[in-house]
Amino acid sequence: DMKVFFPGIEKIQYKPDSGPSDTLCFKHYNASEVVCGRTMEEWCRFSVCYWHTFRGTGADPFGFPTLIRPWEDNSNTIDNAKRRLRAGFEFFSKLGVKYWCFHDRDIAPEGADLTETNKILDEVSDLALELQTETGVKLLWATCNLFAHQRYMNGASTNPNAHIVAYAAAQVKKGLEVAKKLGAENYVFWGGREGYHSILNTDVRAELDHMAAFFKMVVAYKEKIGFTGQLLIEPKPKEPSKHQYDYDAMTVIAFLKTYGLDKDFKINVEPNHTTLAGHSYEHDVIMAAKYNMLGSIDSNTGSPDLGWDTDQFPMDIKNCTMIMKTIIEMGGLAPGGLNFDCKVRRESTALQDMFISHIGAMDALARGLKCAAKLIEEKVMSGLVEERYSSFTSGLGKDLADGNATLEQCEEFVLKNGEPEIASGQQEHYEAILNYYVK
Amino acid sequence: DMKVFFPGIEKIQYKPDSGPSDTLCFKHYNASEVVCGRTMEEWCRFSVCYWHTFRGTGADPFGFPTLIRPWEDNSNTIDNAKRRLRAGFEFFSKLGVKYWCFHDRDIAPEGADLTETNKILDEVSDLALELQTETGVKLLWATCNLFAHQRYMNGASTNPNAHIVAYAAAQVKKGLEVAKKLGAENYVFWGGREGYHSILNTDVRAELDHMAAFFKMVVAYKEKIGFTGQLLIEPKPKEPSKHQYDYDAMTVIAFLKTYGLDKDFKINVEPNHTTLAGHSYEHDVIMAAKYNMLGSIDSNTGSPDLGWDTDQFPMDIKNCTMIMKTIIEMGGLAPGGLNFDCKVRRESTALQDMFISHIGAMDALARGLKCAAKLIEEKVMSGLVEERYSSFTSGLGKDLADGNATLEQCEEFVLKNGEPEIASGQQEHYEAILNYYVK
Amino acid sequence: DMKVFFPGIEKIQYKPDSGPSDTLCFKHYNASEVVCGRTMEEWCRFSVCYWHTFRGTGADPFGFPTLIRPWEDNSNTIDNAKRRLRAGFEFFSKLGVKYWCFHDRDIAPEGADLTETNKILDEVSDLALELQTETGVKLLWATCNLFAHQRYMNGASTNPNAHIVAYAAAQVKKGLEVAKKLGAENYVFWGGREGYHSILNTDVRAELDHMAAFFKMVVAYKEKIGFTGQLLIEPKPKEPSKHQYDYDAMTVIAFLKTYGLDKDFKINVEPNHTTLAGHSYEHDVIMAAKYNMLGSIDSNTGSPDLGWDTDQFPMDIKNCTMIMKTIIEMGGLAPGGLNFDCKVRRESTALQDMFISHIGAMDALARGLKCAAKLIEEKVMSGLVEERYSSFTSGLGKDLADGNATLEQCEEFVLKNGEPEIASGQQEHYEAILNYYVK
Amino acid sequence: DMKVFFPGIEKIQYKPDSGPSDTLCFKHYNASEVVCGRTMEEWCRFSVCYWHTFRGTGADPFGFPTLIRPWEDNSNTIDNAKRRLRAGFEFFSKLGVKYWCFHDRDIAPEGADLTETNKILDEVSDLALELQTETGVKLLWATCNLFAHQRYMNGASTNPNAHIVAYAAAQVKKGLEVAKKLGAENYVFWGGREGYHSILNTDVRAELDHMAAFFKMVVAYKEKIGFTGQLLIEPKPKEPSKHQYDYDAMTVIAFLKTYGLDKDFKINVEPNHTTLAGHSYEHDVIMAAKYNMLGSIDSNTGSPDLGWDTDQFPMDIKNCTMIMKTIIEMGGLAPGGLNFDCKVRRESTALQDMFISHIGAMDALARGLKCAAKLIEEKVMSGLVEERYSSFTSGLGKDLADGNATLEQCEEFVLKNGEPEIASGQQEHYEAILNYYVK
Known part of the structure; x- marks a missing residue:
């Protein structure tokens, strides 16, 4: 009967400096790191x-x-x-x-x-x-x-x-x-x-x-x-x-x-x-x-x-x-x-x-x-996201988020404060940041 | 000012016998039918x-x-x-x-x-x-x-x-x-x-x-x-x-x-x-x-x-x-x-x-x-479907459908009754029936 | 040894008047028609x-x-x-x-x-x-x-x-x-x-x-x-x-x-x-x-x-x-x-x-x-298509289709004749005509 | 009239050491490199x-x-x-x-x-x-x-x-x-x-x-x-x-x-x-x-x-x-x-x-x-590919590649040489090599 099924293969090692064709070792996975x-x-x-x-x-x-x-x-x-x-x-x-x-x-x-x-x-x-x-x-x-x-x-x-x-x-x-x-x-x-x-x-x-x-x-x-x-x-x-x-x-x-x-x-x-x-x-x-x-x-x-x-x-x-x-x-x-x-x-x-x-x-x-x-x-990216939603942390925004607002209250707010400002979604900025980290 | 916006077009009529290029009348939609x-x-x-x-x-x-x-x-x-x-x-x-x-x-x-x-x-x-x-x-x-x-x-x-x-x-x-x-x-x-x-x-x-x-x-x-x-x-x-x-x-x-x-x-x-x-x-x-x-x-x-x-x-x-x-x-x-x-x-x-x-x-x-x-x-097609699910109208099937069964009860049933019969799903038969009606 | 492999099934017949669940006969395919x-x-x-x-x-x-x-x-x-x-x-x-x-x-x-x-x-x-x-x-x-x-x-x-x-x-x-x-x-x-x-x-x-x-x-x-x-x-x-x-x-x-x-x-x-x-x-x-x-x-x-x-x-x-x-x-x-x-x-x-x-x-x-x-x-639909392309049967259109025109000749034509008329593509009209024939 | 359309933005510089949110400079593109x-x-x-x-x-x-x-x-x-x-x-x-x-x-x-x-x-x-x-x-x-x-x-x-x-x-x-x-x-x-x-x-x-x-x-x-x-x-x-x-x-x-x-x-x-x-x-x-x-x-x-x-x-x-x-x-x-x-x-x-x-x-x-x-x-990857197709560089393989072979000749070859060996395509090996280089 067989005793060893993968002869010639030992426990896979972590060798961070191994070369491109050394695909039988880990270059990144280091279990205890x-x-x-x-x-x-x-x-x-x-x-x-x-x-x-x-x-x-x-x-x-x-x-x-x-x-x-x-x-x-x-x-x-x-x-x-x-x-x-x-x-x-x-x-x-x-x-x-x-x-x-x-x-x-x-x-x-x-x-x-x-x-x-x-x-x-x-x-x-x-x-x-x-x-x-x-x-x-x-x-x-x-x-x-x-x-x-x-x-x-x-x-x-x-x-x-x-x-x-x-x-x-x-x-x-x-x-x-x-x-x-x-x-x-x-x-x-x-x-x-x-x-x-x-x-x-x-x-x-x-x-x-x-x-x-x-x-x-x-x-x-x-x-x-x-x-x-x-x-x-x-x-x-x-x-x-x-x-x-x-x-x-x-x-x-x-x-x-x-x-x-x-x-x-x-x-x-x-x-x-x-x-x-x-x-x-x-x-x-x-x-x-x-x-x-x-x-x-x-x-x-x-x-x-x-x-x-x-x-x-x-x-x-x-x-x-x-x-x-x-x-x-x-x-x-x-x-x-x-x-x-x-x-x-x-x-x-x-x-x-x-x-x-x-x-x-x-x-x-x-x-x-x-x-x-x-x-x-x-925290570069998470900070940007947090800032993006910051209007919900106080005032009417907080009421909206907490389920405490009404349509009437919203109408009143808009009649008083007029047209909102529009901010860039900055998708490409986020993508470039992600590329910085993905290596 | 304009009074008529679609001159030359009267109320669209139902004319079941109209020809292929008569596309300005209904051949099938007859509102009161x-x-x-x-x-x-x-x-x-x-x-x-x-x-x-x-x-x-x-x-x-x-x-x-x-x-x-x-x-x-x-x-x-x-x-x-x-x-x-x-x-x-x-x-x-x-x-x-x-x-x-x-x-x-x-x-x-x-x-x-x-x-x-x-x-x-x-x-x-x-x-x-x-x-x-x-x-x-x-x-x-x-x-x-x-x-x-x-x-x-x-x-x-x-x-x-x-x-x-x-x-x-x-x-x-x-x-x-x-x-x-x-x-x-x-x-x-x-x-x-x-x-x-x-x-x-x-x-x-x-x-x-x-x-x-x-x-x-x-x-x-x-x-x-x-x-x-x-x-x-x-x-x-x-x-x-x-x-x-x-x-x-x-x-x-x-x-x-x-x-x-x-x-x-x-x-x-x-x-x-x-x-x-x-x-x-x-x-x-x-x-x-x-x-x-x-x-x-x-x-x-x-x-x-x-x-x-x-x-x-x-x-x-x-x-x-x-x-x-x-x-x-x-x-x-x-x-x-x-x-x-x-x-x-x-x-x-x-x-x-x-x-x-x-x-x-x-x-x-x-x-x-x-x-x-x-x-x-x-009722040709609905009759077939009804028949297909008929095992749920009595016995263990009814219990299963009603939420009254248990895994143990199911196991017991299978140990007693053995392998289920397998019935054709008849998809092409259903499709042919549908084609009979779609005209 | 087997002699008949599909017992109970005879040569499939053409029965144009058969019903919806009669799916073992032809309702439309009539080989010699x-x-x-x-x-x-x-x-x-x-x-x-x-x-x-x-x-x-x-x-x-x-x-x-x-x-x-x-x-x-x-x-x-x-x-x-x-x-x-x-x-x-x-x-x-x-x-x-x-x-x-x-x-x-x-x-x-x-x-x-x-x-x-x-x-x-x-x-x-x-x-x-x-x-x-x-x-x-x-x-x-x-x-x-x-x-x-x-x-x-x-x-x-x-x-x-x-x-x-x-x-x-x-x-x-x-x-x-x-x-x-x-x-x-x-x-x-x-x-x-x-x-x-x-x-x-x-x-x-x-x-x-x-x-x-x-x-x-x-x-x-x-x-x-x-x-x-x-x-x-x-x-x-x-x-x-x-x-x-x-x-x-x-x-x-x-x-x-x-x-x-x-x-x-x-x-x-x-x-x-x-x-x-x-x-x-x-x-x-x-x-x-x-x-x-x-x-x-x-x-x-x-x-x-x-x-x-x-x-x-x-x-x-x-x-x-x-x-x-x-x-x-x-x-x-x-x-x-x-x-x-x-x-x-x-x-x-x-x-x-x-x-x-x-x-x-x-x-x-x-x-x-x-x-x-x-x-x-x-010929209702083919007639419409033929008419749609009829400008290629004479004059500059024919020259274009025959490969006998030049860009200069086209420019001259446009300078003389101005902006072309635009005709409806009539897709829905064609679709309705097709639906007339698809039964 | 406007003289400068992008005020505050100078010619984009190559700054390989800039940080993640510095997205207005190049980290990799260095035109003259x-x-x-x-x-x-x-x-x-x-x-x-x-x-x-x-x-x-x-x-x-x-x-x-x-x-x-x-x-x-x-x-x-x-x-x-x-x-x-x-x-x-x-x-x-x-x-x-x-x-x-x-x-x-x-x-x-x-x-x-x-x-x-x-x-x-x-x-x-x-x-x-x-x-x-x-x-x-x-x-x-x-x-x-x-x-x-x-x-x-x-x-x-x-x-x-x-x-x-x-x-x-x-x-x-x-x-x-x-x-x-x-x-x-x-x-x-x-x-x-x-x-x-x-x-x-x-x-x-x-x-x-x-x-x-x-x-x-x-x-x-x-x-x-x-x-x-x-x-x-x-x-x-x-x-x-x-x-x-x-x-x-x-x-x-x-x-x-x-x-x-x-x-x-x-x-x-x-x-x-x-x-x-x-x-x-x-x-x-x-x-x-x-x-x-x-x-x-x-x-x-x-x-x-x-x-x-x-x-x-x-x-x-x-x-x-x-x-x-x-x-x-x-x-x-x-x-x-x-x-x-x-x-x-x-x-x-x-x-x-x-x-x-x-x-x-x-x-x-x-x-x-x-x-x-x-x-x-x-040349790690290209070397593997070259080796993979190397059978076409001589013998019948070369004749096939050069268009000089016939079906009869191929049949003769197979009758003589029997069943071919089958080699792994090694897709995951190639993918791992690619990942080595993509940084």
Whole structure:
């Protein structure tokens, strides 16, 4: 049996002076380095996702698998699952991340029926627990795969068939139990099939009512078993569905508020989903943060010219700076983290590409962290913003902000004070300042 | 002075047998014809918008005005405003619509200060009232233009300068008073500048808090003066702002719920805004309707290949069928209506193009109404949908739908009943049925 | 062994009076009905694609197969391939189409090496020839799959590895031979991997030079073996590549002209690719037709709100009218045809959905054909267009059109004749006329 | 009369150590600094565009002007035009750019007829010549505005009315004469109205034939008068037209090749147009460069989430690096340059925002130049690419690249050598290397 899965690769080191083609070391991410009062590790809370990195094959709608891994024997056995898990924990450890994430079906194969499936899941998750203890790697979040199996093709909690909704519920019950066992700090729902392909055959209101009822069962069971992880919903506008109900952060908030679930759930924002919903890269992260609804981030990126989810590794320093700025301003992401919901390109077939890609992204976010820290500490930009809104700190402005004004009072003010002065928005000045810090 | 503004055009007639180039008569819209228990006029509640149709010049970011109207003397005088208003009511009457809509600044010019501006607005709206009485044309909704004047370049209710927020409040106060005077059945807020161009210089949370406080002042004043029109928010994702806070229907619901305003406002959906937000044409109309939040429709269309608001006349029979189907199913739009927030193309410079475009759209929606009525009455499609969800009417399905089930109960059900059956979604069958009815 | 693959389904009949839920018969497509001087069958030249309809499984990037076919034994054997082929010809015959299309790897599995693979392809294509003869179904076009195998992940003719280019060349050599054997009327190249994912690692000019050199080898061999089918390139802007070199019709023309290949190739336009390239549905069909470069059409559609290729069945009557109008105006598509590069939705799992979907699309195009025929025959719209450009039939206009004018002559004309008159473009009038004919 | 238009602003200095809010000096652009063997000034050839920067008012489709300039008296007089021109040259000089660009109608108002208009243009362009001589600022390119006047609403060279085509021709004749007088190094055609809004009323082939005939008149007249500037076409996919004929670089090449104009024209690429056409930022710059068709660059950017041309100042260092890398690799842009076809945001109303925005962009491109220079000089990335394609330097690979191979020869090679090896594309490795250099 294999003992070492990544021979020739040692624990990734921080070598700030390494050269351009030395892409197997960190140039910026220095886990224990303190920035803005915390270590980089504490700010970043990096996590590797198991699905792309250990279950991805490189297959796409137009092509066969390309990512051939030496530990895979192409069987759907428990043995294969366990060997793969060991490879995973070697990878996490050598990379130096402290968290991982998975779907139930990523780590363990399905059996002939739910009873057997759950038994297999118990066995494999026992090994996961063992490996967690051994390596110190923790579970950022768990989730159930409620979209890949054919039974879910028309939805899981929103399926038109109650039997299938029940199946999804049973699966989540087990998922919560496993999450508790492994000490998951969060539990995520991504509803890839919770939406519609054709509005002609769909009763959208009934489906959303069912989804809310489903989540209420989840909350009840979570409390019953004493699972303390934060529940998260991950928005995505579309794909595989034509329309997914959890379109973006605001849509999720509308749903949660409508059904009285907003105290029980936060949001797991994935920037590549944000851009597919027509927003700028950082938009949903900022909006969710400002409403205290940002739970965690699936840290990835897409290409702005592509209309589907490419789940690329985040490599753009400006975008990374904006994300880390938001995280520092909200005082940290915990219990959430930066999970790399990213996949190596289908063409990046070498084993070391798995490391290079994660290192590149960790370095990009570490650079972003350092840039954001300086931007925040020097207060040049925040000072400008504060000044810009200063009219709300006294007088009528304060009354307006506090909800103590009336239209009549406003009219009176304008009749007395006339036309307001207009001040430049200075966008290019702000952009130039940002460029000063983004290095 | 001009007495007749559209010489040679009489009241538009219903001539179902007219030929292809007879585009100055209705082939489908027959106001008094009864469909599904109501007249076409009652279902459609057509409205002409004053801004595009009487204030549009054909100017665009790359070109000068092209739409030269004989009643315009190119002055910014009250006389010109009044003559234009008379032209408007002649147009509404000859076209045969029963409603119109306007912004405050569409109908009357601004004066040297707010006092004078309000005085001019009083004078011109007195004439509007007179013309309404004379013609029987009513005011579907009024609104304030809080986006064109330079003072609003950084927002109205979300402006970083409290003085400007106060100005907007004073303007809305007057707007509500005029709306009441003219018997407006609704009052709309479209926040074209309520958003951001650069998130760097913007405190989005403060701005949204201010917007909510602003709306609370509106509700208070509305109640104080006894204005009974429905308040509406019109979502748009972007343009002119990079990001508009009222992105789409669900985002507006999130905002209203967050700030406790959801009992006071409904939504005015504009399909061209819906498509710019990345949804299908009918999506927001249906979603808003299903949550009892659909107040009115700005009935227009865009081109799917264009990334900005083209405000074209709706001419697609399938889209019109989907809209009218939703309206029938919700029991009618009143007090809302189908407002043509549409503009003739910049190149459609002939006076009769104003009629041809509206007639074409009214005919398209009337065809849609007839198609939808038959689709609904024959119950072929609704029967299929009902059957599709029938598992929720009894047993565990009913418990799930009623919120009376638990995860444990679901697990038990699955352990007992095993794998669910999977049924075809039959999308193409539904599409073929729809094509049967869309004629 | 199976003898009948679609029990209970007879040859699809034309029943113009059938009801809305009778979606297993034609309501509009009447093969022998004469329209504009030809039978519907001659105008439409419908073809079924083998890949989606007989090799599609319903798997997508987020889910497992859903389309379980009774003739499949899940083996990669020649027996399975042959049984499937028999099912295919039963389907073509019962549906009543006269053409089919395939990729080499659709019909026959790969062997251990190219020699064995070619031998298998010979054996299975012999059966195809037999079935063609037996049923009268002909081969509209053949193509090679140069994108699914992992060896092509970085391109086929544009691969950075010459060995792989050679492999693709060897595969195409065989493909042309099989095409000739089966009497293919066309031969298509779709270069799904001929493009780049990252411009950083790509020498785009070298790759395009290699692609041109590759096509020259193809032309030479085609002539050598006397294959008389038309060579076609199918544009697509992106997916699976980030950028595909054959972006759209005009890009293909640029490529062909640049490398002197424009006499040897025409274009196979797929409307779902056209819309993904940012054009309107009919744009590339019309542009290619106007430059005598339209070879064939992959008749499908997408959803305008989705950014990837959904390959849906064309069901929109207005779009179908525009396509058929172009085909009539160019005098017919032969030797090309209307190939259904469409797949039933992943959720349309019933066997009869295969028929319902094709029938729905054939009916939509037949309705489009009838609408277009009347639109053309009555000459209302074409008469308006002719009048619109009439100034180019004499005087300076004729000189301009003929290339016989000079800037000096134009200046002289303007100095003498002054400012031109401006005429309405009448877009809404044209749209209303189109709506008259689209029924 | 005004003597100094930007009081308080001196010639912008290079101060590499200035702080974040010092946005009125260069931190990176040092005109005389030598990089890769040339001065920054020679590589960059920066140009200010007159239209946005001196004719832009901040008006947008939803709002009034916001940019109030002290030298404007709101008249359409020659005096105002001349004063504005003096302000322009003060701006160019203080900013330190060596080039400007304009449309004919930017610099001089239209008169009552073409004769008078041309006379005014003579007078104002005489002043421009004087100011050029005085300041040493040169004309990068001139162009005619053939899209703003109502006569061009249906196109200029593609107008359905020959009289209007003649008018455009007369205007271009004068434009070429003025360009010659002012020593323009290039002459640009951007066809904002050369396209269609509705394909129903448009004969696209006739219009394109007319456009080609028009360009042939231009080439003839250019040669007749001895104007030696490079002719350029600027692609844009849409806006204001629904479809513009010059969609992107490849479409322009198709047009030029089709009509035999490819020796006479090159391409002026605007990256914001490239992204609107669905490509990545640098795509058209690279494609045009690789085919020796890149003439000049309208250096700006858009927001990837917006579907219209925002003409923002380029501030992204990675994008700037990619552009400058291409320019260095092609040996420089001359006679083209980097023209800032950018506008300050409508909200950036302060006079100094004009400087801050240009400085920010010049610094971003200067940073890009330095990053690209190091990237190129160290050959890490280019070495990897060279190695990647090395199989084409000998043997069958060389034959393939040279066009000397046959399909038969390829088949033989594969039968002998078997399955090719597959190499990782290493995209993330390349991305990490790029990040090393982008600082």
